[in-house]
Amino acid sequence: MLNNDIRKDFPILDQEVNGYPLVYLDSAATSQKPRQVIEAVANYYQNDNANVHRGVHTLGNRATEGYEGARETVRKFLNASSTEEIVFTRGTTTALNLIAQSYGRANISEGDEILITYMEHHSNIIPWQQLAKATGAVLKYIDLEEDGTIALEKVRDAMTDRTKIVSMMYVSNVLGTMNPIKEITEIAHAHNSIMVVDAAQAAPHLKLDVQDLDCDFLAFSGHKLCGPTGIGALYGKKALLNEMEPIEFGGEMIDFVGLYDSSWKELPWKFEGGTPIIAGAIGMAAAIDYIESIGLDTIEKHEHELVAYAMEQMKTVEGLEIYGPRDSSKRAGIVTFNLEGVHPHDLATVLDMNGVAVRAGHHCCQPLMKWLDVSATARASFYLYNTKEDVDRLVEGLRMAKEYFQ
Amino acid sequence: MGNEKLDQLYRSVIMDHYKTPRNKGVLESSNVTIDMNNPTCGDVIHLTLQVEDDIVKDAKFEGEGCSISMASASMMTQLIKGKNTEDAVTAAHAFSDMMLGKDIDDSMDFGDIEALTGVAKFPARIKCATLPWKAMEKGIASDSE
Numbered sequence: 001m002l003n004n005d006i007r008k009d010f011p012i013l014d015q016e017v018n019g020y021p022l023v024y025l026d027s028a029a030t031s032q033k034p035r036q037v038i039e040a041v042a043n044y045y046q047n048d049n050a051n052v053h054r055g056v057h058t059l060g061n062r063a064t065e066g067y068e069g070a071r072e073t074v075r076k077f078l079n080a081s082s083t084e085e086i087v088f089t090r091g092t093t094t095a096l097n098l099i100a101q102s103y104g105r106a107n108i109s110e111g112d113e114i115l116i117t118y119m120e121h122h123s124n125i126i127p128w129q130q131l132a133k134a135t136g137a138v139l140k141y142i143d144l145e146e147d148g149t150i151a152l153e154k155v156r157d158a159m160t161d162r163t164k165i166v167s168m169m170y171v172s173n174v175l176g177t178m179n180p181i182k183e184i185t186e187i188a189h190a191h192n193s194i195m196v197v198d199a200a201q202a203a204p205h206l207k208l209d210v211q212d213l214d215c216d217f218l219a220f221s222g223h224k225l226c227g228p229t230g231i232g233a234l235y236g237k238k239a240l241l242n243e244m245e246p247i248e249f250g251g252e253m254i255d256f257v258g259l260y261d262s263s264w265k266e267l268p269w270k271f272e273g274g275t276p277i278i279a280g281a282i283g284m285a286a287a288i289d290y291i292e293s294i295g296l297d298t299i300e301k302h303e304h305e306l307v308a309y310a311m312e313q314m315k316t317v318e319g320l321e322i323y324g325p326r327d328s329s330k331r332a333g334i335v336t337f338n339l340e341g342v343h344p345h346d347l348a349t350v351l352d353m354n355g356v357a358v359r360a361g362h363h364c365c366q367p368l369m370k371w372l373d374v375s376a377t378a379r380a381s382f383y384l385y386n387t388k389e390d391v392d393r394l395v396e397g398l399r400m401a402k403e404y405f406q
Numbered sequence: 407m408g409n410e411k412l413d414q415l416y417r418s419v420i421m422d423h424y425k426t427p428r429n430k431g432v433l434e435s436s437n438v439t440i441d442m443n444n445p446t447c448g449d450v451i452h453l454t455l456q457v458e459d460d461i462v463k464d465a466k467f468e469g470e471g472c473s474i475s476m477a478s479a480s481m482m483t484q485l486i487k488g489k490n491t492e493d494a495v496t497a498a499h500a501f502s503d504m505m506l507g508k509d510i511d512d513s514m515d516f517g518d519i520e521a522l523t524g525v526a527k528f529p530a531r532i533k534c535a536t537l538p539w540k541a542m543e544k545g546i547a548s549d550s551e
Binding site: 018344360369375405 | 409411412415416421446447448449450470471472473474528530531534
């Protein structure tokens, strides 16, 4: 387990909510930010703020160095071979939409198949629905196993000669399952399909290596890994990105602008129209530096221990049902559950009155909720700053809710 | 533990309506049917009304949701039964005001529904309480078209 001292890096955790010390168990929605990230953003605005890629002046150079330095940090974080393969976006959603709208519109035609799963977040469903509608392609879903995992056999069975895109989350934001992305990428490639990875829930917790995974695209968000909101990144293989058209046009992304025709900058800037998210990129790089200084392996281990402890303790609450794999080693730091007789919203309110923040609802996964045959669930998600005491407070709150609603 | 604050929200009348909802089910004789959901949390309501000569003769609801939304639906159907549609819509507006913490007209006899005033102090839960009322308003508006 990580030392509790780590909590001192997160000023927000040092407060009372509704009269109780805050227990934040909603990091899968967004993580809290360490002082190092807050200071990096403040320092940028206080000392270096200027627009990038155009300044002859000193501040312009500093801002550009900060922004492009952040791209190098992301490249190393993903082990991409070149910064040309790293496009800054507003987040995972924007990145997935970019792939669907740019790569998808150019490469998908009527009758082609796009393969996703029942566990996807809405942001990895709707861009493909829209693409299918616009092109006449067919959107297909891989069914899940009883415990919410994905069987490679089912992926193989679902592949056809028409499968052009397989898109899947690496870690489920509801079930906590970690999908075998490397193996699925191999299957996709064997059928000449590209592989898209939604790494929004994976990047904060697992060491990523795009060259080892061999995926074609991968997207993640800064705010879930201790960075600011409004920034994320898209990794794409250079050969694919080179062929793709931008979807946003304007300043920053152009090479030459004529009256009736224009040309684009080289990679990655052709995808970054308008003044970029400079402070966001710098903040996200500080967040990556921060979590890497602690170590992704250490974070993953910490979460595994917490989830194992949480599942063990939660099982002692009568009428509590946990969704997803029962084996805690198959999960990232997420436990989604329902308490018999207490609707998840009511549960979240009772917990909030006790200073414990959890998420309640469909978690942007309506098809998965349908698959689970529930209308809503409650979710506790853990990160590096959570402790066993946090779990105890959660369990105490659960017992209280049970009693209150009896 | 914060029981006192919780008691402001979950008044006994609310829990009673949640556990033994009135007018639960589907009205066979309905001429107005409304489905509404709360996209941010997944609450759903299926409301059936029998409206004749601008009078709500009968009302029933089915739904999936938290104690606040289901209790609110139960109380709402109780209130509007026998009311003319104009008064039902006026009540929906008054209920919205109540959720915003505004004082409501003394002439509005809300009965049990006043137990929901505590919801105004829980901003995240206001939409739970207003869902059935919005469904009713939409249904009546569609009937008068």
